Amino acid sequence: MKRFGHLLLFFVVALAACAGGNKQNDDKNAKTDKPQESHAIIPGADQLSAYLPLLEGKKVGLMGNQTSIVGDEKEHLVDVLLREGVDLKFAFAPEHGFRGDIERGEKVDNTVDKKTGLTLHTLYGENAKADSIVGSVDVMIFDLQDVGARFYTYVASMHRVMQLCANQGKKIIVLDRPNPNGDQVDGPVRKDDKFKANISYHKIAMIHGLTVGELAKMINGEGWLDGGKPCDLEVIPVKNWDHSTPYELPVVPSPSLPNYASVRLYMSLCLFEGTDISIGRGTDWPFQVVGYPDPVFGEFTFTPGTRPGMAAHVEQQDNLCYGIDLRNVDTVNEKFTLKYLLDFYNKMPDKSQFFARPEFFDKLAGTDALRKQILAGKNENEIRDSWAEELKDYKEMRTKYLMYADFE
Numbered sequence: 060m061k062r063f064g065h066l067l068l069f070f071v072v073a074l075a076a077c078a079g080g081n082k083q084n085d086d087k088n089a090k091t092d093k094p095q096e097s098h099a100i101i102p103g104a105d106q107l108s109a110y111l112p113l114l115e116g117k118k119v120g121l122m123g124n125q126t127s128i129v130g131d132e133k134e135h136l137v138d139v140l141l142r143e144g145v146d147l148k149f150a151f152a153p154e155h156g157f158r159g160d161i162e163r164g165e166k167v168d169n170t171v172d173k174k175t176g177l178t179l180h181t182l183y184g185e186n187a188k189a190d191s192i193v194g195s196v197d198v199m200i201f202d203l204q205d206v207g208a209r210f211y212t213y214v215a216s217m218h219r220v221m222q223l224c225a226n227q228g229k230k231i232i233v234l235d236r237p238n239p240n241g242d243q244v245d246g247p248v249r250k251d252d253k254f255k256a257n258i259s260y261h262k263i264a265m266i267h268g269l270t271v272g273e274l275a276k277m278i279n280g281e282g283w284l285d286g287g288k289p290c291d292l293e294v295i296p297v298k299n300w301d302h303s304t305p306y307e308l309p310v311v312p313s314p315s316l317p318n319y320a321s322v323r324l325y326m327s328l329c330l331f332e333g334t335d336i337s338i339g340r341g342t343d344w345p346f347q348v349v350g351y352p353d354p355v356f357g358e359f360t361f362t363p364g365t366r367p368g369m370a371a372h373v374e375q376q377d378n379l380c381y382g383i384d385l386r387n388v389d390t391v392n393e394k395f396t397l398k399y400l401l402d403f404y405n406k407m408p409d410k411s412q413f414f415a416r417p418e419f420f421d422k423l424a425g426t427d428a429l430r431k432q433i434l435a436g437k438n439e440n441e442i443r444d445s446w447a448e449e450l451k452d453y454k455e456m457r458t459k460y461l462m463y464a465d466f467e
Contacts (some may be wrong), residue, residue: 100306103234103272103295104129104136104202107143110232110295114145117197122151122182122220126204126236126310133309136202136234137175148196149178153203153216182219193223198230204312205271206322207240209249210329210423213312215260217271218278225290233294235272235462237306239322242466244268244457245395248449249425259425264453266326266395269460272296276460294462301464305391314345314369319390321346326395333420333430334413336403337363337375337382345369349399350382355406359384374415397439404433 103109104127119140121127127136140147150157150172157172157179170179180192193199201220203213217233224231246265249255261267261274261283269277272294279289300306307319316322325346328338339348341363348361352375359382363375383399407413414420414430421427432442458465 098299100237100300100304101298102236103297104236106295106298107139110200110234111143111145113230113232113293114140114198114200117146118195119145119147119198119200120149120151120193120196121147121200121202122153122216123200123202124153124157126308126312127202127234128310135174136200137172137177140200141175147177149180149192151182151216151220152179153182153213182216189219189223190226193220193229194227196229198232199224200232200234201271201275202234202236203271204236204308204310205238205274206308206312206316206325207238207243207266207268208326208329209246209261209263209265209267209425210258211325212257212260214267214271214274215257217275218260218283221275221278221290221292222284225284225288228291230291230293231275233272233275233292235270235294235297237297237300237304238268238270238302239306239308239319240266240326241268241270241302241306241463243326243394244450244454245326246450247424247426247429247446248453250449251426254422254425254427256422259422264450265425268302268457268466270297270462273457273460273462276462277457280460281456296462302461302466303464314367315340316346318347320386320388320393323390323393324385324388327393327397327399330400330420330423330429331403333416333423334403335374335415337361337378337380339363340369341365341376344384344386347386348382348384349403350380351375351403351407352378352380353408354381355408356380356403357382397442401433401439410434 121137123136128134129136129139137147137150171177172179182189199220201217203216205211205213221231243266244264248264249259249262275292275294278284279292284290308322311317316325328346328349331338331349336349336351339345339361342348342361350356350361360379362377362379364377404410404413417430420430428445429442432445
């Protein structure tokens with residue numbers, strides 16, 4: 060019996076030791092979890108303590124949309140600012156509208172946000188009252204999620220707000236966000252102003268490799284505002300992110316970019332917008348499939364229709380398209396390439412019909428040289444060699460404005 064008692068005591072002690080060891084391991088794991096949590100990417104909008112003091116006692120305007128969110132709960136920045144007692148007077152809405160449900164190029168009307176009653180104005184197109192609107196506040200906030208391409212029009216919207224602030228002597232606070240394609244700089248640099256448009260607003264590389272905060276600093280630093288006069292700019296930087304860090308957007312930036320694959324492929328596929336080739340608008344896979352109503356382009360088929368906030372190109376509406384399915388590409392490693400464009404051009408039976416909208420294509424590219432090179436039968440390496448020197452100069456300029464460690 061005594062021996063049994065000793066064995067029982069040994070068992071209890073051993074069990075306690077195991078439990079204690081498990082607790083130590085749990086504590087150790089808990090401690091290692093904290094640094095991991097502290098290394099989470101924190102966009103500028105999440106850092107309320109950094110910018111709310113700058114808004115105290117100020118009349119405030121905002122340029123934002125559905126990507127202007129705060130925290131893991133994805134609360135809209137407007138709701139947060141109003142709850143915090145910020146004197147928010149109005150918001151500007153970009154191309155796709157304040158809630159991001161307007162198709163590209165469609166008119167964005169001056170209206171009222173149904174959820175908050177906040178007055179909305181548009182900077183898409185001309186707005187003769189824009190100066191007086193900005194003049195009515197003390198400070199502007201800019202918070203839009205860019206995707207890293209020159210032809211994505213949110214950067215043109217930022218330039219316009221910066222210009223208005225410079226005109227009126229007002230401060231602009233840019234709440235920075237990661238660039239999901241910030242790990243690359245590529246494509247031709249727009250040089251000639253005849254190609255300037257909303258889709259090619261700045262003299263930067265087509266895939267510019269900047270956050271909106273970095274680009275805002277470049278706009279000021281390079282004297283691109285009227286008369287070279289900078290605006291009063293403050294950028295709230297992203298924490299725990301650099302240009303080598305993959306970033307999957309927490310909110311859809313526009314109707315035709317519904318997921319990470321579309322955002323990554325957008326860099327390469329948007330040039331098709333100057334052709335009649337479908338890139339999946341009006342399907343469940345925009346910017347993830349490519350096709351045309353001819354079996355020569357591939358075995359994969361799809362039929363563009365309509366989706367909320369997104370319509371197919373009129374030319375291919377309800378037409379069975381043959382082509383390629385890119386939904387399973389390695390999106391993290393997918394970078395800008397001309398291979399899809401050149402492949403479809405080379406397969407086109409009547410190549411004279413490929414560039415259906417040549418002027419629009421040239422504005423997307425920021426030059427007419429790319430279209431002429433494709434027509435001349437140049438391959439991707441030859442085309443890349445032609446813009447290598449200007450891209451090198453752009454990269455050198457870019458380094459002056461980087462706020463985050465660059466990719467290798």
